Amino acid sequence: MTVQPLMSLMLVSCMCILxxxxxxxxxxxxxxxxxxxxxxxxxxxxxxxxxxxxLCVAVLAIVMPLLA
Numbered sequence: 001m002t003v004q005p006l007m008s009l010m011l012v013s014c015m016c017i018l019x020x021x022x023x024x025x026x027x028x029x030x031x032x033x034x035x036x037x038x039x040x041x042x043x044x045x046x047x048x049x050x051x052x053x054x055l056c057v058a059v060l061a062i063v064m065p066l067l068a
Contacts, residue, residue: 009064016056024049 027048031041 005064005067008067009060012060016053016060020049020052020056023052 024045028041028045031044032038036044
């Protein structure tokens with residue numbers, strides 16, 4: 001791989017991490033909105049973050065070979 005695909009992969013990975021963090025905060029807020037305790041809300045936010053990150057990695061695994 002040359003430098004350009006690696007840099008674009010790093011940029012997209014950072015965007016996926018940021019998107020996962022935002023989705024995690026939204027999941028935490030929704031859990032708190034339905035009166036869940038804080039420790040349960042943290043678990044819900046973590047599950048959302050894990051799910052979104054898994055989805056991003058799966059999409060990257062499909063898209064990156066198509067671009068190379």
